[in-house]
Structures are given as C-alpha cells and as structure tokens.
Amino acid sequence: MPELPEVETTRQGIAPHITGKLVNQVVIRHHGLRWPIDPALPNILQRKKLLDIDRRGKYLLLQFTHGHLLIHLGMSGSLRIVNPKKESPQKHDHVDIIFTNNIALRFHDPRRFGSILWTTSPPEEHALLCKLGPEPLSDAFNSEYLFTKSRKRKKDVKTFIMDSHIVVGVGNIYANESLFTAGIRPTKMASKLTRKQCEQWVNDIKAVLQRSITQGGTTLRDFVGGDGKPGYFAQQLNVYGRGGQPCVVCKTLLKEIRQAQRATTYCTRCQK
DNA sequence: CAAGACTCCTGTCAGC
DNA sequence: TGCTGACAGGAGTCTT
Secondary structure: OOOHHHHHHHHHHHHHHHOOOEEEEEEEOOOEOOOEOOOOHHHHHOOOEEEEEEEEOOEEEEEEOOEEEEEEOOOOOEEEEEOOOOOOOOOOEEEEEEEOOOOEEEEEOOOOOOEEEEEOOOHHHOOOOOOOOOOOOOOOOOHHHHHHHHOOOOOEHHHHHOOOOOOOOOOHHHHHHHHHHHOOOOOOEHHHOOHHHHHHHHHHHHHHHHHHHHHHHHHHHHHEOOOOOOHHHHOOOOOOOOOOOEOOOOOOEOEEEEEOOEEEEEOOOOOO
16 A cells, blocks of 8 residues: 555656656546546646656645646555556556657556546645645654644544644554554553653654655666556565564564554554 | 544455 | 455545
8 A cells, every 4th residue: 555655656756757748648547536537637638748746745746837636546556657559558557648758657546545636726725735734754743743733632642643634644554663663552642642752753753754765766667667566565564464473572462453443553562 | 623433445365 | 166245444524
C-alpha cells in the first residue's frame, strides 16, 4: 500500500520522463475510482504541457499551464512510465496519459481507492488539501507542534498520528513502526504524551520515513516498464505484520490488537 | 467540535 | 477443487 515514501519515490521516478512534455491523448478505460474521473479530462489536457510534479501528503500534484491534476494512489494504486504502443494495458490499468513523445503515464489500481481529480484553483486551496497538517519531514512538524496538538485529545496516540489533519503521510505501517522505535504504547492517550516522548517520536517518524525514501531512490528504474511496483517495501519491519512473533529486542511475543478498525502490533514490554 | 462508525473495492486466504 | 465469507486498509463522509 503506497505510503508517503512510496508516493515520493513515485514522484521522483516519473518526473524526469514526462516533465515539460505535451499531452497528446488521455485514455480512460475505467471512470469509477473513488470519485468518478471527469469525462472531460481528455479534452482538458489535450496539447497541454506538464510543467512540474509536486507532492502534498500522499497526493501527487501534476501542474499544467491551466490547472492541476491531483492523483491519489489509495490502497493499491501505482503509476509507471510505459510505451503505450509496446505495452498493451493489463487488467486494472484504468488510465493512460500519453505524451507527444509516445511515453505514457499509466495508472493502475485494482481496488480503485485512488483518485484523479482536475482543479483550476491553487491546489493548496482545494477542499481535500487545505486542511491537511504539515509535512512530516518539514520543520513545521516538530516536538512542540506535536505536544501542543496532542493536549486535550481523548484519542489513542496511534489513531491520533494517523489523522492527516495532525500530520500527513503517517499511515498504518509507519505509525506502528515509529511507536515501537520510540517505545510508546499505541493505546496511550495522546494527551498523556510527555514533551520528551513527543521529541523522541517526532525524530523516529522522520527517521523511518526518510530511510524508506532513501531506499526507494535506489529502485527508480522500476517505474519504467516492469510491473510498476517499487521493490523497497521489503524494508525490515520490527512490528508491522508480526503479531505473535518475538520482539526483535526482548523476544516477548508481540501483541496484536485493533484500533479504529486497523491492525496495531506492539511489544508490551518495550512500549510503555 | 471531536470521536467513532461506515464506506468505497478486489485480491488473498481460511474454512468447509 | 471450488465456493463462501472474512479481511485488509486511506481517508472522506456521515452519525452521534
């Protein structure tokens, strides 16, 4: 499932191939994503130049001369660069944005939780983006911010940190992993976090995300041809998906629970 | 306003 | 072996 590192690596992987190129054709094979794709999109993008690709949270922002295309990969989405004449679309290849040099950006999404939205207003003003919290790797996300935001919050820390209005891009995997590294129990109330814990946790969140992005950078070739799946998901995970297995530090069997309908795994001994 | 439930979807897997 | 049902999960929206 694409988390922030995967989205950022996707951005870096596709940008060199299509930035500055003109759109020649848009092929939509399936409109039914999270929200329906605007049927006018092919006309909107026809002969328009892609100026830049940016990212906000897990949204990719494709800047054209007259507006932005917002792409979210949802749970199972991926983007890759293909030659549309040589690589025929496979199942779940819902959209091709074909540029004049016969290079296509191909959107693949089996579960169709992703979205492709056109907007002519500044992207930061878009309803989906304007209320988002800071980027986790920015200076705005610091221990003071986290401490302040967590006061009076009657919510467990894990659910709290996964709220994109607090901070963007910390999905289930990184919430679990960073809590383990920081030694914080996922069920702890957000309001009970100490300043010291906030400082530790912020550092650990940044570290785990940064490490994944760096690792992803070594597999950029995967975005051209192939299956479009970045190969770096296989980073070492300390707790995520390891319920019932021994803690890598103390060998205590990891406990698995559910919080807000999501799997949480933690060590009852290492995480207080 | 905050918190929790519900929802979209399909591949995967356990159980029979 | 094949069918059925549970489950995973980002994040917007609805309900309480």
